[in-house]
Amino acid sequence: MTQVMHRMNVESGCNERPILKERGQREVFCGLTGIVWLHRKLQDAFFLVVGSRTCAHLIQSAAGVMIFSEPRFATAILQDRDLAGMADCNEELDRVVNELLERRPDISTLFLVGSCPSEVIKLDLATAAERLSLEQKSRVRVLSYSGSGIETTFTQGEDNCLKAMVPELKPLPDNERSLLVVGTLADVVEDQFQRLFNDLGIDKVQFFPPRRATELPSIGKGTKVLLAQPFLGETARALVARGASLLSAPFPFGVEGTSQWFRAAADAWNINNDRVDSVLAMPAARAERALARYREKLAGKRITFLPDSQLEIPLARFLNRECGMQLCEVGMPHLDKTLLSAELELLPEDVLLSEGQHVEKQLDRVRADKPDMTVCGLGLANPLEAEGFTTKWSIELVFTPVHGFEQAADLAELFARPIGRRSRLAV
Amino acid sequence: MQLTLWTYEGPTHVGAMRIATSMQDVHYVLHAPQGDTYADLLFTMIERRNKRPPVTYTTFQARDLGGDTAGLVIKSLQEAYDRFQPKAMLVGESCTAELIQDQPGSLAEGMDIPVPVVPLELPSYSKKENWAASETFYYLVRNLLAAQAKAPVEKNQSAQPKANILGPTALGFRCRDDIEEIKKLLISLGVEINVVAPEGASVADLQRIPEADFNICLYPEIAQTTCKWLERTFKQPMVKTVPIGIGATLDFIREVGEVANLDVSDALDSEQSRMPWYSRSIDSTYLTGKRVFIFADATHALAAARIAKEELGFDVVGLGTYSREFARDVREAAEQYGIKALITDDYLEVERCVAEAEPELVLGTQMERHIAKRLGVPCAVISSPVHVQDFPASYSPQMGFEGANVIFDTWVHPLMMGLEEHLLTMFRDDFEFHDGTAPSHLGSAAELRTDDSAEATTVNTESVVSWAIDAEKELKKIPFFVRGKAKKNTETYAQQQGIQQISVETLYDAKAHFGR
Numbered sequence: 021m022t023q024v025m026h027r028m029n030v031e032s033g034c035n036e037r038p039i040l041k042e043r044g045q046r047e048v049f050c051g052l053t054g055i056v057w058l059h060r061k062l063q064d065a066f067f068l069v070v071g072s073r074t075c076a077h078l079i080q081s082a083a084g085v086m087i088f089s090e091p092r093f094a095t096a097i098l099q100d101r102d103l104a105g106m107a108d109c110n111e112e113l114d115r116v117v118n119e120l121l122e123r124r125p126d127i128s129t130l131f132l133v134g135s136c137p138s139e140v141i142k143l144d145l146a147t148a149a150e151r152l153s154l155e156q157k158s159r160v161r162v163l164s165y166s167g168s169g170i171e172t173t174f175t176q177g178e179d180n181c182l183k184a185m186v187p188e189l190k191p192l193p194d195n196e197r198s199l200l201v202v203g204t205l206a207d208v209v210e211d212q213f214q215r216l217f218n219d220l221g222i223d224k225v226q227f228f229p230p231r232r233a234t235e236l237p238s239i240g241k242g243t244k245v246l247l248a249q250p251f252l253g254e255t256a257r258a259l260v261a262r263g264a265s266l267l268s269a270p271f272p273f274g275v276e277g278t279s280q281w282f283r284a285a286a287d288a289w290n291i292n293n294d295r296v297d298s299v300l301a302m303p304a305a306r307a308e309r310a311l312a313r314y315r316e317k318l319a320g321k322r323i324t325f326l327p328d329s330q331l332e333i334p335l336a337r338f339l340n341r342e343c344g345m346q347l348c349e350v351g352m353p354h355l356d357k358t359l360l361s362a363e364l365e366l367l368p369e370d371v372l373l374s375e376g377q378h379v380e381k382q383l384d385r386v387r388a389d390k391p392d393m394t395v396c397g398l399g400l401a402n403p404l405e406a407e408g409f410t411t412k413w414s415i416e417l418v419f420t421p422v423h424g425f426e427q428a429a430d431l432a433e434l435f436a437r438p439i440g441r442r443s444r445l446a447v
Numbered sequence: 448m449q450l451t452l453w454t455y456e457g458p459t460h461v462g463a464m465r466i467a468t469s470m471q472d473v474h475y476v477l478h479a480p481q482g483d484t485y486a487d488l489l490f491t492m493i494e495r496r497n498k499r500p501p502v503t504y505t506t507f508q509a510r511d512l513g514g515d516t517a518g519l520v521i522k523s524l525q526e527a528y529d530r531f532q533p534k535a536m537l538v539g540e541s542c543t544a545e546l547i548q549d550q551p552g553s554l555a556e557g558m559d560i561p562v563p564v565v566p567l568e569l570p571s572y573s574k575k576e577n578w579a580a581s582e583t584f585y586y587l588v589r590n591l592l593a594a595q596a597k598a599p600v601e602k603n604q605s606a607q608p609k610a611n612i613l614g615p616t617a618l619g620f621r622c623r624d625d626i627e628e629i630k631k632l633l634i635s636l637g638v639e640i641n642v643v644a645p646e647g648a649s650v651a652d653l654q655r656i657p658e659a660d661f662n663i664c665l666y667p668e669i670a671q672t673t674c675k676w677l678e679r680t681f682k683q684p685m686v687k688t689v690p691i692g693i694g695a696t697l698d699f700i701r702e703v704g705e706v707a708n709l710d711v712s713d714a715l716d717s718e719q720s721r722m723p724w725y726s727r728s729i730d731s732t733y734l735t736g737k738r739v740f741i742f743a744d745a746t747h748a749l750a751a752a753r754i755a756k757e758e759l760g761f762d763v764v765g766l767g768t769y770s771r772e773f774a775r776d777v778r779e780a781a782e783q784y785g786i787k788a789l790i791t792d793d794y795l796e797v798e799r800c801v802a803e804a805e806p807e808l809v810l811g812t813q814m815e816r817h818i819a820k821r822l823g824v825p826c827a828v829i830s831s832p833v834h835v836q837d838f839p840a841s842y843s844p845q846m847g848f849e850g851a852n853v854i855f856d857t858w859v860h861p862l863m864m865g866l867e868e869h870l871l872t873m874f875r876d877d878f879e880f881h882d883g884t885a886p887s888h889l890g891s892a893a894e895l896r897t898d899d900s901a902e903a904t905t906v907n908t909e910s911v912v913s914w915a916i917d918a919e920k921e922l923k924k925i926p927f928f929v930r931g932k933a934k935k936n937t938e939t940y941a942q943q944q945g946i947q948q949i950s951v952e953t954l955y956d957a958k959a960h961f962g963r
Contacts, residue, residue, distance in 0.1 A: 045523070046506045050482025072542035072571060074458040076451050078485045090795070096448040100573045103546070112448040119450055136480045136543035139509070169482025170509040170543070380530060399487030399499065406497035 037364065037373065039355060044378025047397050048328055048353055049415075050169030051177025052135060053082045057419060058181055058229070059092045061204045064128040065233040067093040068120060069167070070113065070145060071135030082415070092127075094120065098137055109143050110151075117152055121160060129233035131181065134166035161188065161233070173353040175251040175330045175418065178204060182229060182255040185236065186262060189228075192240030198224040199285055200237055200264065202256070203249030206421035207231065213272075213424060216282060219299045222289050239264055244288045246281065248272060248423060250363070251330035253356045270362045272423045273331075273431060274338035275307045280362070303425035310429030311342060317436040319344030321392040324385075327351040327377050328397050328414040335395075335417065335431075337366045343432055347371040348389045351382060393439060410438050453794045453814055455769035455832055459569035460541045461486050462579030466587065467537055468500040468617040469645035473587070474533035475502045476524050478516075478544035478551045493835050494618055503527040507544070517549045521558060524551075528560050534650035535591065536560065537583065539567035563650075565590045575792075577668045577744070578772060580616060584645055585672045591653045596680045602660070608707035609639045609659040610686075613674055614666030615646040620747065620831045622646055622666070624844035629665065629690065632847050636700065637709055645669075657681045661706045665689065665846075667746055668770055690846045691750035692854070693722055693758055720848035722855045726759055737862065740765035740806035742789065742797055742815050743830030745773030747845070749780050751810045751829050754854060756784065765789065765804045767797065805932055808862060813837070825861030912941040918949045936961045 052075055055067045069075045076095035083091075096116045101107045113132075121127060130152075132145045145164035152162040165180040166172060172180060182202065192198055199222050201213060210227050217225045226237035243264035247256060250271050260266055269284035270277040279300055286296045323345050325332040332352045339345040347367070351374040357364070367373075374382070379400075386394055386409065394404055394411050401411040412435055422431040456462075460477055467475035468490050477483070484504050490496045505523045507516050520538075528536065538555045552566025565586050569579040589596075603609045612629060615622035623646075630640050641659035642652045656662075656677065661684045664674040674685040684706050690699035697715055704711035718724075725731060739761040741751045745768045755761040766781045767789025768774070774790045781788035789800050798818045801809060809819040809826040813834040819826030828837055829845070843857075844850040914922070925933050933954075940957035941949050 044506065044526075045484070045504050046481045047484045047487070048481060049485055050480070052482070053485075070448075072458065073451075073454060073456075073575065074460075074483060074542050074571070076454045077457040077461065078482065080453055081485055081489060091452060095451045097451050098448060098572060100570070102448055103572055107448075109448070116448050116450045136482070137546060140512070140543055140546045168509075169480040170507065170512065173481060380526075397484075397488070398492050399484055400491070402491040402495060402497060403499045 037369075040372060040374040042374060042376045042378040042381060044376075044381065046173070046353070046377040047326070047379045047399055048377070049082060049174040049397070050078070050136070051167035051172030051174065051180060052079055052133060052169075053174055054167060054177030054181060055079055055093050055133065056083050057204055058178060061229055061231065062129070062233045063092075063231060064126065065092065065131060066120065066124060066127045066129070067131045067133055068117065069093070069095040069133045069135055070138045070143060071095055071098065071133075072137045073097055075135045075137075090123075092124075098141075103141065109141075110148055113143075113148055114152065114155075117162070121156070127160060129161045129163065131184070132162065132164040133177075133181075134164065134168055136168045136170050139166060139168045139170060163188070173330075174328060175249070176254075176354075178249070179252045179254045182252060183258045185229070185233075186239075186255065186258040189236050189262070190238040192238040192243055194241050196224070196240070197242035197244070197289075198226055198238070198240075199289075200226050200228055200239065200243050200245050200259070202228045202245055202247050202252055202259070204229055205248055205423055209421050209423050209427065212426055216299060216303070217285065220282065220286050220289070220296060221291050222285060244285065246285055247359065249331075250334055250356070250359055253359050256359065268362050270337065270366060271334040273334045274342045274428050275304050275311065275425060276342060276366075277334060277338060278307075278423070278425050278428065279304055307425040307428040311432055314429060314432035314436045315343050317439060318432065320346065321439065322346045322348050322389070323393045323395065323435075324348040324389060324391040325350045325352070326379075326382060326386075326394065326396040326400065326414075327353045327374070328395070329418050330354065330356075331414075331417055332395070333360050333363050333367065333373075336371070337363050338428075338431065339435060340368060340371075341366060342428075343435070345393075345435075348391045349374060349382075349385060351375070351377065353377070393435060410442050412438055451793075455792050455794070455812065455814065456576035457486070457489075458542060459571050459574050459576065459579035460539060461489070462576040462581070463537060463539055463567055463569060463583040464490075464500055464502055465576075465580045465616045465618050466583040466645050467502060468496070469615070469647070470501075471647070471649040472534040473501060473537060473650065474527055474531045474535075475500075475537040475539065476505070476520070476527050476551070476555075477502055477539055477541060478505045478507070478520050478523075478549060479541035480543045481506050481508060483541050483543075490617055493833060494838055495835070496617070500617075501531065501533065503531075505544075512547065516544075516547060517554055520549055520551045520554050524555055524558060524560065524564075528562070533562060535563045535565065535587065537565050537567055537587065539569060542571035545571050563590055577770060581669050581672050584613075584616075584669060585676060587645075588653055588656065588673050589676060591650060592657065592680075595654070595657050603658060605639075607637060607639045608661070608709065609641040610661050610663055610703075610707070611641050611656050611659045611683075612643045612663045612665055614664060614668075614670030615643065616666070616669055617646065618831065618833060619646070619666060619669070620744075620829070620833060620837060621843060621845045621850075623838075624842050625665065625846040625850065627842070628844040628847035628849050629663065632690070632696075632700070633663075633703065636703055636707075636711055636714055638703065638707055657683070659683060661686060663703075667773065668744055689746050689750055691747070691850060692754035693720055693848070693851050694753060695750060696720075696847055696851065720851045722758065722848075722851040725855050731759075731859075734859070734862070735760045737761045737808055738764045738804070738806045739808045739810060740801050740804050740815075741829075742767045742769075742801075742809075742811045744768060744812075745770040745777055747830035748777060750845075752780055752784060754851075755810070758851075759855075759858070761808070764806055765800060767791065767800070805935070808858065810858065827858045827861055912938055912947060912949055914949045915951070918951050918954050921951050921954055933958070 134145050149162040149164040163184045165184040167177040239262050241263040245259050245264045245266045267284045269281045272278040272281040332350050336350045349372040355375045394409050395414050401413045404411050421427050467473050490500045505519045538551045555564045615626050662674045663686045664670045677683045686702050688699040688702050690696040700711050700714050739755045748768045752763050752766050763784040768777045769792040778788040809815050810829045812830050816826045843853050937957040
């Protein structure tokens with residue numbers, strides 16, 4: 021009944037699939053949160069948020085625990101005197117940056133990260149970054165991007181960060197070809213992918229972001245871009261603008277997604293099917309075996325995704341097609357139909373897709389639909405559990421290695437664990 | 448601009464959220480951009496609250512900025528009232544909304560919301576969480592008691608004195624259990640509990656505050672402003688002693704006796720805690736003169752310093768707070784201990800000071816726990832900012848007599864037991880018991896210490912003195928856990944005496960000079 025009712029508000033999308041668009045309170049992180057995993061990947065980079073106490077508190081809370089006594093991120097907190105014009109923001113920023121770089125001589129790249137307050141007061145961080153780069157000569161490269169909540173949700177912060185590095189990529193000679201895998205991956209996953217690409221016969225494979233900000237990949241007409249994450253639309257467009265071409269594929273989650281993702285690259289390199297089959301057969305079969313035990317637990321269970329990481333559609337596709345789960349509602353902050361076209365084709369017709377959020381109305385739908393599992397942010401998980409819903413906190417999906425064949429079962433396990441836990445507990 | 452790595456306090460609107468979340472039927476509409484909803488997880492994850500905080504965020508985006516963000520406030524207020532039917536509402540803005548100046552408070556006043564709506568002005572770019580929690584509680588109480596403030600209310604007619612317990616909040620350090628402990632204590636003294644607020648209170652409860660004879664200001668950071676106003680307005684005296692530790696609990700009982708005109712001599716005479724005996728028992732001898740560094744909110748820092756000195760026999764070698772509003776109290780206390788108070792919210796400065804003081808125990812927040820871990824020093828957490836483990840399942844108050852028991856256990860357990868320390872000295876030459884093996888209870892972090900820290904000390908002091916080979920050998924015979932200190936003391940002594948090379952004699956001269 022509710023399914024029918026909320027269908028009535030649904031607008032028709034351009035690829036004919038109806039999408040429920042909502043506006044209201046959003047229970048999502050802002051783009052600053054990406055710093056939590058970006059600073060782990062780029063080990064010689066430092067992220068300086070130019071913002072408020074709220075920004076500092078958010079990153080600290082999202083990082084969960086204060087692990088490092090001196091982390092590779094910090095906040096330049098704007099104060100009354102900065103806003104009242106008593107202090108020149110640019111001079112203040114120079115002072116803070118110099119203080120920071122003096123303390124951290126190991127830093128090769130500094131990102132000035134814009135926030136809601138810095139954008140509202142129109143603090144020009146791009147110009148500041150250029151100025152500071154010049155001042156630092158070649159010792160430190162200073163770049164800027166926005167992670168503000170008024171412009172970005174959660175994973176879009178990574179998109180903006182990578183986009184800011186695109187102009188820094190060295191040109192690839194026109195007669196050379198390369199495969200550029202884009203999106204932060206765990207090192208172990210990168211190594212697995214590198215081996216498989218090499219086995220397929222693709223030699224020049226580069227990863228972006230790299231492990232060190234000083235080891236940026238090169239780019240040119242011969243570059244084929246293969247996205248590893250579905251939230252990197254801006255970065256993809258910037259890479260295409262530098263001459264690269266974008267391969268279209270489902271994302272490398274689960275056996276099917278990973279196989280098709282590798283096949284897209286193999287096709288672009290004109291590698292014959294037999295070779296592709298023989299390279300992918302073993303890891304795919306191993307992943308299938310590992311997945312089987314979780315499929316038993318997940319098959320037939322109903323799941324709703326609340327908007328969060330933008331991974332919702334690929335994950336829903338994986339859980340539906342490879343684990344036999346039924347999809348109630350798949351919500352996402354923003355639907356990029358170009359990047360997700362290959363994914364959307366694999367989704368069943370009857371799933372409710374929603375974009376944006378009005379959290380109260382969406383929770384009303386969860387209560388009406390009664391899914392067996394709800395994927396949501398940390399603010400909502402315990403309250404939903406207390407109401408009797410089984411939840412999976414979505415931030416873990418961003419922090420855990422879940423891409424590729426060897427992690428397909430790990431990904432399924434993340435969803436099977438809360439369900440298994442419910443059935444174990446007698447309290 | 449202030450360069451900040453970790454913060455002790457959140458922004459002001461989080462302070463307001465703590466008040467709203469503490470209460471049963473207050474709803475807070477917060478004009479804020481997407482992303483500020485992160486604050487919900489503080490309550491649902493760290494504190495494991497089973498309900499969402501009663502907060503509606505307007506969630507404006509860049510595209511709204513040129514348009515009608517004020518309209519968004521009005522819509523959110525109306526929707527929140529209609530859906531949640533609160534008995535009172537708070538309206539405020541987070542840091543970004545403060546810049547766009549929609550003045551949600553005035554917008555709310557122009558609406559027809561049939562419950563009290565309290566506008567909050569909490570400057571985000573100069574103030575912080577605890578100050579804002581205190582202001583929010585004050586605004587709310589003042590607003591709800593406005594009518595009663597004009598017409599004096601009828602006082603408690605019964606013979607039994609009535610008290611309000613004010614200050615415990617959501618995300619407060621051990622507030623949940625402190626409330627129970629203090630209620631129990633007051634009841635045993637013959638005091639009736641009128642209202643506990645804000646934690647667990649309803650709007651109707653706040654309106655009953657004037658019915659009490661006096662107020663207990665349990666957490667001054669949160670309740671002092673309100674208690675002072677109630678004192679002025681309703682002639683309700685305030686009990687100021689914070690009952691953390693045996694001495695403070697006894698003082699608290701005395702103060703309640705005076706304010707409520709009760710005979711509390713029985714309560715003062717009976718030994719209701721195991722802590723005094725545990726502290727006197729011989730195993731605790733080894734606690735004598737342990738160097739302790741304290742950094743916390745003002746209430747817990749002050750209480751900890753008194754307990755450390757008077758009730759456990761420690762030496763307080765560092766005392767500080769991030770609560771600037773209470774800096775004067777902490778400075779005065781530090782003077783009594785012969786040290787200079789550390790008033791800062793710069794985590795790195797705290798770390799520097801802890802390292803310099805070379806304490807044997809750190810009492811601090813979750814941040815100091817990390818500092819201590821890095822330095823290989825035992826640590827107990829005594830204050831916010833909090834972590835999920837600061838909300839234990841078991842009853843663990845800090846206040847009252849049971850609180851003193853809990854404090855004895857949590858501070859002493861990270862240290863070595865008396866007997867253990869003797870064994871350490873006895874076996875120090877055993878081949879399996881060498882410098883590289885840290886006491887098991889300190890975990891792997893302690894292994895970073897030993898000789899490395901001794902080396903580091905040399906570098907830090909930039910000492911110009913050198914060690915003769917036999918003196919260095921003698922130094923190695925000193926148990927590793929005090930070797931760093933012995934080395935530093937000897938070098939300081941040598942410098943003072945103008946000695947270029949340290950001999951075995953210098954080592955023992957320095958030992959005689961400094962004592963243990």
